[in-house]
Amino acid sequence: MLRTVLGKTLSEQRRSLLWWALGLFLAGATYAPFYPSIVENAATFDQYMESMPEFMKEAFLGASGDFTSPAGYLNTELFNLFAPLLLLLFAIGAGARAIAGEEERRTLDILLSTPVPRRQVVIHKYGAMLVGGVLLSVALWLSVPLTGPPFDLNPSLVDLTAAVFMCFLLAMAFGAIALAIGAATGRRALAVGVTAGVAAGTYLLDLLVPAIESIEFLQLLSPFHYYLGAEPMIRGLDVGNSLVLAGIAAVAFGAALVLFERRDLAA
Amino acid sequence: MADVIVADNLTKSYGTRRGVVELTFAVAPGEVFGYLGPNGAGKTTTIRTLLDLLRPTSGRATVLGLDSHHDSVRIRGRVGYLPGEFSLYDRMTGGEYLTYLGNLRGGVPADHIRDLAERLDVELGIRIKTLSHGNRQKLGLVQAFMHRPELLILDEPTQGLDPLIQQVFYELVEETRADGRSVFLSSHVMPEVERVCDRVGIIREGRLVAVEDIGDLRAKEIRTLDIHFAAPLRPDAFDGVPGVHEAEVFGDVARVTVGGTMDAVIKRAAAFEIVDLRSHELGLEEIFLAFYGGDGGGE
Numbered sequence: 001m002l003r004t005v006l007g008k009t010l011s012e013q014r015r016s017l018l019w020w021a022l023g024l025f026l027a028g029a030t031y032a033p034f035y036p037s038i039v040e041n042a043a044t045f046d047q048y049m050e051s052m053p054e055f056m057k058e059a060f061l062g063a064s065g066d067f068t069s070p071a072g073y074l075n076t077e078l079f080n081l082f083a084p085l086l087l088l089l090f091a092i093g094a095g096a097r098a099i100a101g102e103e104e105r106r107t108l109d110i111l112l113s114t115p116v117p118r119r120q121v122v123i124h125k126y127g128a129m130l131v132g133g134v135l136l137s138v139a140l141w142l143s144v145p146l147t148g149p150p151f152d153l154n155p156s157l158v159d160l161t162a163a164v165f166m167c168f169l170l171a172m173a174f175g176a177i178a179l180a181i182g183a184a185t186g187r188r189a190l191a192v193g194v195t196a197g198v199a200a201g202t203y204l205l206d207l208l209v210p211a212i213e214s215i216e217f218l219q220l221l222s223p224f225h226y227y228l229g230a231e232p233m234i235r236g237l238d239v240g241n242s243l244v245l246a247g248i249a250a251v252a253f254g255a256a257l258v259l260f261e262r263r264d265l266a267a
Numbered sequence: 268m269a270d271v272i273v274a275d276n277l278t279k280s281y282g283t284r285r286g287v288v289e290l291t292f293a294v295a296p297g298e299v300f301g302y303l304g305p306n307g308a309g310k311t312t313t314i315r316t317l318l319d320l321l322r323p324t325s326g327r328a329t330v331l332g333l334d335s336h337h338d339s340v341r342i343r344g345r346v347g348y349l350p351g352e353f354s355l356y357d358r359m360t361g362g363e364y365l366t367y368l369g370n371l372r373g374g375v376p377a378d379h380i381r382d383l384a385e386r387l388d389v390e391l392g393i394r395i396k397t398l399s400h401g402n403r404q405k406l407g408l409v410q411a412f413m414h415r416p417e418l419l420i421l422d423e424p425t426q427g428l429d430p431l432i433q434q435v436f437y438e439l440v441e442e443t444r445a446d447g448r449s450v451f452l453s454s455h456v457m458p459e460v461e462r463v464c465d466r467v468g469i470i471r472e473g474r475l476v477a478v479e480d481i482g483d484l485r486a487k488e489i490r491t492l493d494i495h496f497a498a499p500l501r502p503d504a505f506d507g508v509p510g511v512h513e514a515e516v517f518g519d520v521a522r523v524t525v526g527g528t529m530d531a532v533i534k535r536a537a538a539f540e541i542v543d544l545r546s547h548e549l550g551l552e553e554i555f556l557a558f559y560g561g562d563g564g565g566e
Binding site: 002003004005008012105106107109110111112113114115116117262264265267 | 311315318319320321322340341343344346347348350351352353354355356358359363366367368370371372373407410
C-alpha cells in the first residue's frame with residue numbers, strides 16, 4: 001500500500017472510508033422500512049402534494065412528481081438530497097485535504113523532495129478520491145437490493161446503478177473543485193468553504209430558478225441541474241448530462257494540475 | 268567536476284516580506300558548505316528555491332548541473348533534503364514513513380534505513396504521533412540520508428537534537444564528505460558551522476555578505492575570556508599581548524576579547540594563579556559587526 005501516493009492516501013483513509021461506506025449504506029437502508037406505509041397512504045400523500053406550489057413540489061419530489069413507486073420513492077427520499085449530500089461532503093473534504101491539507105500540516109515539503117512530479121501527486125490524490133467515491137457508491141447501491149425486498153422496495157437495478165453513478169459524478173465534480181482551490185491556494189478551510197458555498201448556491205439556483213420562467217436558463221449553470229433534473233432513478237442514465245458532470249470534474253481537475261504546478265508552496 | 272550548486276543572481280522577492288537578493292555562490296563537489304545567518308535572513312528561502320518549492324523572481328540556480336526548476340524531478344532523485352520546519356504523517360510509524368519515501372525514490376535498501384535508525388537511536392516501530400520533537404527530527408535526517416544522495420540540502424539539521432545525536436550527525440556529514448558527496452547545510456550557530464564545514468556563506472537580510480574558508484574565518488574569530496585570578500591584577504596586565512582587542516581588569520577578574528589564536532593570552536594569564544576561566548562565543552550579530560563593521564542593522 002505504501003508504494004505510491006495513491007496507495008498511501010487510501011491506506012491512510014481506510015478506517016474513515018469504512019465508516020463513510022457504512023454511513024452511505026445506512027442512509028440507503030433507512031428508507032426501506034418506511035416504504036410500505038407510503039404505499040398504504042399513497043392517496044393521502046398525492047393529495048397533500050397536489051396542494052403544494054409547483055416549485056416546492058419539484059423540490060421535494062423531483063420533476064416527475066412520482067412518490068409512491070419504488071423508483072419515485074427512492075428518487076425523492078434518497079437521491080434528491082441525502083445521497084448527494086453525503087457523497088459531496090466526502091468528496092469536498094477529500095479534495096480540500098488532498099494538497100492543501102498536506103501543505104498546511106507541513107508534510108508536503110518532504111513529499112515533494114522525492115522525485116515525484118507535482119502533477120503526479122495531484123493525479124494520485126484525485127485517484128484516491130475516485131476510488132473512495134466508488135467504494136461509497138457501491139455501499140449506497142448495495143443498500144437498496146439488500147434491504148429493500150422485505151419491504152417491497154424493488155426498483156430497477158439498472159436505474160439504481162444510473163442514479164448512483166450520476167450522483168457519484170456530481171460529487172466528483174465538486175471534489176475536483178475543492179481539489180483545485182486547495183491546490184491553487186494551499187488553504188484547506190478556504191477550499192472547503194468556497195466549494196461548499198458554490199454547492200449550496202448552485203443547489204438553490206437549480207431549485208428556485210424554475211419558479212421564474214424568464215431566468216430559467218440560469219439553471220444550466222448549476223451542476224445539480226444535470227443530476228437532479230435527469231432523475232436517473234426514474235428515467236435511467238442520461239448520457240449527455242453525465243458527460244457534462246464528468247466535464248466539470250475534468251476541467252476542475254485540469255485547473256488543479258496547472259495551478260499547483262505554477263505555485264510557490266508555503267513553508 | 269562541475270559545482271554541485273550554482274546560484275546565479277538568485278533573487279526571490281515576496282510582496283512585503285524580505286526574500287533573498289541576487290545571491291551568487293557555488294558549492295564544489297565533496298564540499299561541506301555552511302549557510303550561516305540569523306533567523307529570518309533568507310536561509311530557508313534559498314534552500315526551498317533550490318528544491319523548486321519556490322520559484323525564483325529572477326536569476327537562476329543549478330543543482331548537480333541541472334536547472335533548479337525545469338529539471339527539478341531529476342534533481343530531487345539525487346538530492347536528500349531536510350526542511351527546517353516539517354511534520355510527518357502522524358498515523359504512520361517511523362518505519363512505514365521511511366518505507367513510503369523510499370518507495371517514492373524507487374526503493375532504498377532496508378539496511379540503509381536500519382543502519383541510520385540505529386546510529387541516530389530512533390525507534391521505527393512507534394507511531395509518529397507519539398514521538399518527541401527530537402525523534403521526529405531524527406526521522407527527518409534518516410529520510411534525507413537513506414538513499415545516499417550525491418548532495419544533501421539540510422535546513423538547520425541539528426535543531427532539537429541532543430548533543431550525543433548531534434555528534435552522530437557530524438559523523439554522518441564527515442562520512443558523506445569522505446565519500447566525495449556534498450552537503451549544504453544552514454545554521455544560525457557559528458560553532459556548528461565551524462565544526463563541520465569547509466566553507467561558509469554568510470547571509471544577512473537576504474544578501475550574501477561573505478563566503479569564507481573556515482580556516483580564514485577561524486583566524487578572524489573573536490571570543491571573550493573571563494578569567495578569575497587568585498589575587499587582584501594590575502589594570503594593564505594584558506596590554507600589548509598579541510591578539511587582544513580589548514582587556515578590562517576589575518580587581519581579580521579580567522575580561523579579555525581575543526581575535527585569532529589564544530596562545531599569547533593564555534601564556535600571559537598563566538603567569539598568575541588562575542581560579543576559573545570561561546570562554547564566550549560571540550553571537551552571530553557580534554561576529555557580523557566585528558567582521559563587516561556594523562551598520563548595526565541586525566534583523
